[in-house]
Amino acid sequence: MTETAAPPEYLDVVIVGAGLSGIGAAYRLQTECRAKTYAILEARDTLGGTWDLFRYPGVRSDSDMFTLGYPFKPWLESESLADGPSILRYITETATEYGIDRHIRYRTKVLAADWDSQAARWTLTLEHRDAAGAIETWTLTCGFLYSCAGYYDYERPYAPEFPGISAFSGTVVHPQFWPEDLDYRGKRVVVIGSGATAVTLVPALAEQAELVTMLQRTPTWISAVPGRDKLADKIRALLPARLAYRAIRTKNILFTIGFYQYCRRRPESARKFLTGLTTRILKDDKLVAEHFTPSYNPWDQRLCAVPDADFFKAMKKGKAEVVTDHIDAFVPEGIRLKSGQVLEADVVVTATGLRLRAFGGISPSVDGARVDLSEQFVWQGTMITGVPNFAVCIGYTNASWTLRADLTSRLVCKVLDHMDRKGYAAVVPEPRGKLDERPLLDLASGYIQRSIGEFPRQGDRQPWRVRQNYLLDSAATLRTNLGKTLSATPRSAVREPVPVS
Numbered sequence: 001m002t003e004t005a006a007p008p009e010y011l012d013v014v015i016v017g018a019g020l021s022g023i024g025a026a027y028r029l030q031t032e033c034r035a036k037t038y039a040i041l042e043a044r045d046t047l048g049g050t051w052d053l054f055r056y057p058g059v060r061s062d063s064d065m066f067t068l069g070y071p072f073k074p075w076l077e078s079e080s081l082a083d084g085p086s087i088l089r090y091i092t093e094t095a096t097e098y099g100i101d102r103h104i105r106y107r108t109k110v111l112a113a114d115w116d117s118q119a120a121r122w123t124l125t126l127e128h129r130d131a132a133g134a135i136e137t138w139t140l141t142c143g144f145l146y147s148c149a150g151y152y153d154y155e156r157p158y159a160p161e162f163p164g165i166s167a168f169s170g171t172v173v174h175p176q177f178w179p180e181d182l183d184y185r186g187k188r189v190v191v192i193g194s195g196a197t198a199v200t201l202v203p204a205l206a207e208q209a210e211l212v213t214m215l216q217r218t219p220t221w222i223s224a225v226p227g228r229d230k231l232a233d234k235i236r237a238l239l240p241a242r243l244a245y246r247a248i249r250t251k252n253i254l255f256t257i258g259f260y261q262y263c264r265r266r267p268e269s270a271r272k273f274l275t276g277l278t279t280r281i282l283k284d285d286k287l288v289a290e291h292f293t294p295s296y297n298p299w300d301q302r303l304c305a306v307p308d309a310d311f312f313k314a315m316k317k318g319k320a321e322v323v324t325d326h327i328d329a330f331v332p333e334g335i336r337l338k339s340g341q342v343l344e345a346d347v348v349v350t351a352t353g354l355r356l357r358a359f360g361g362i363s364p365s366v367d368g369a370r371v372d373l374s375e376q377f378v379w380q381g382t383m384i385t386g387v388p389n390f391a392v393c394i395g396y397t398n399a400s401w402t403l404r405a406d407l408t409s410r411l412v413c414k415v416l417d418h419m420d421r422k423g424y425a426a427v428v429p430e431p432r433g434k435l436d437e438r439p440l441l442d443l444a445s446g447y448i449q450r451s452i453g454e455f456p457r458q459g460d461r462q463p464w465r466v467r468q469n470y471l472l473d474s475a476a477t478l479r480t481n482l483g484k485t486l487s488a489t490p491r492s493a494v495r496e497p498v499p500v501s
């Protein structure tokens with residue numbers, strides 16, 4: 001008798017990634033689509049994504065945890081801008097509290113995903129690494145694929161080639177792979193970059209280093225914000241935890257939207273406001289004009305928030321400085337600049353940024369044909385034209401990531417429910433009429449501009465455009481008429497009908 005191989009396992013939904021988004025997505029799925037079977041496939045050994053990967057000194061959020069946290073799980077710690085380990089603890093606690101951890105399959109990387117239109121299901125090619133590092137490849141099938149794989153490459157950060165770097169006699173590190181045992185006590189450190197990572201690293205390193213120099217090509221908008229939210233403390237003292245969390249969250253959502261709108265609508269005034277704030281702290285007009293007054297307007301690129309002005313305080317103590325110049329070449333003793341100045345350094349930190357990667361490197365194919373994502377449009381920031389039963393979780397760039405990520409997960413549940421009620425095996429968004437293209441991530445930041453061409457685009461109108469405004473987006477997303485834009489395949493039309501869950 002010949003043995004027939006067992007068919008691959010089938011799950012209703014597969015979530016890719018156990019970061020902040022994947023755990024939030026699982027919570028929504030198991031509370032709003034209770035009967036669905038699901039698993040989270042996670043390439044790494046642990047959950048938390050960004051908040052586990054990044055280990056550099058001082059790593060923290062630069063948006064408040066009342067909005068970066070989940071709406072269903074109050075943030076109870078005292079700091080509003082939290083350090084990386086606290087955020088990781090919060091994500092881990094959420095996964096354990098709601099039994100989500102039991103659904104995570106670690107060391108399981110999704111390499112490829114192929115949609116079979118006849119059977120209305122995905123076949124995923126997975127690579128599993130066991131504890132000893134041995135690699136095995138196998139397949140899994142699912143009805144719906146939800147990518148919560150973040151937006152950047154975990155293995156390869158953006159690392160431009162600097163001339164002469166091999167001649168440098170000191171140590172070069174990238175924040176994405178911080179060596180645990182790096183000793184920078186009493187040393188001269190140069191941090192290349194001026195983004196959120198650089199402004200976080202500078203005051204943290206300055207606590208032990210002799211001097212930290214932030215070397216930037218051009219200035220970035222940096223705003224001092226309170227590390228602790230005093231109004232939030234008062235609200236917490238008055239109201240029960242859940243109610244207080246909701247009230248503070250609403251306050252912060254409104255404040256963030258208001259400040260963003262102010263920056264976009266009145267850029268000159270916003271420039272003056274931010275420059276004035278920094279001048280009041282540093283008390284040096286020339287310093288602010290030279291190093292903290294960008295040519296672009298606030299929120300053309302992400303605004304960097306520094307809690308309790310820690311960055312500026314390190315400068316005032318003489319422990320940190322900013323140099324605005326271009327690198328000519330590395331030399332044995334440090335970095336020679338285009339101006340001829342040499343910055344002496346024992347350690348150079350290349351805070352040059354992330355390399356964007358769409359959907360965890362999974363390029364979906366439909367019936368064996370690879371879909372060119374850059375040719376597709378994203379519906380409601382969630383599903384993609386030409387790719388049925390597939391959703392992606394991309395958070396906000398001008399507010400806390402989770403605000404948008406949670407809306408997306410709720411929309412995915414709405415779509416799954418709609419499919420069950422109508423008896424559909426598959427749905428795919430289809431525009432009516434021509435859409436004008438807009439970039440998916442609407443920021444001028446270098447790391448976005450370098451790779452945005454690989455991502456699908458947005459359209460110029462609803463429901464093909466995320467407005468980057470939580471209030472407008474939540475109304476549009478949760479009230480959307482699914483029947484109007486989703487083209488459907490009934491269960492009766494597919495070869496192996498997917499059982500009703």
Ligand SMILES: Cc1cc2nc3c(=O)[nH]c(=O)nc-3n(C[C@H](O)[C@H](O)[C@H](O)COP(=O)(O)OP(=O)(O)OC[C@H]3O[C@@H](n4cnc5c(N)ncnc54)[C@H](O)[C@@H]3O)c2cc1C
Nearest residue numbers: 017019020021043049050061062063110149150360400401
């Ligand atoms: C240093 C830093 C600070 C930040 N600070 C803020 C902030 O203050 N506020 C804010 O709103 N945003 C911030 N962000 C953006 C941040 O990434 C998001 O807030 C959020 O953590 C993203 O969560 P995520 O789960 O979508 O993605 P990630 O955290 O990137 O998690 C994705 C997960 O998917 C897994 N994965 C990827 N591909 C595959 C695959 N093919 N197969 C299986 N698993 C896969 C990864 O291993 C990872 O665990 C910051 C980002 C960085 C890098």
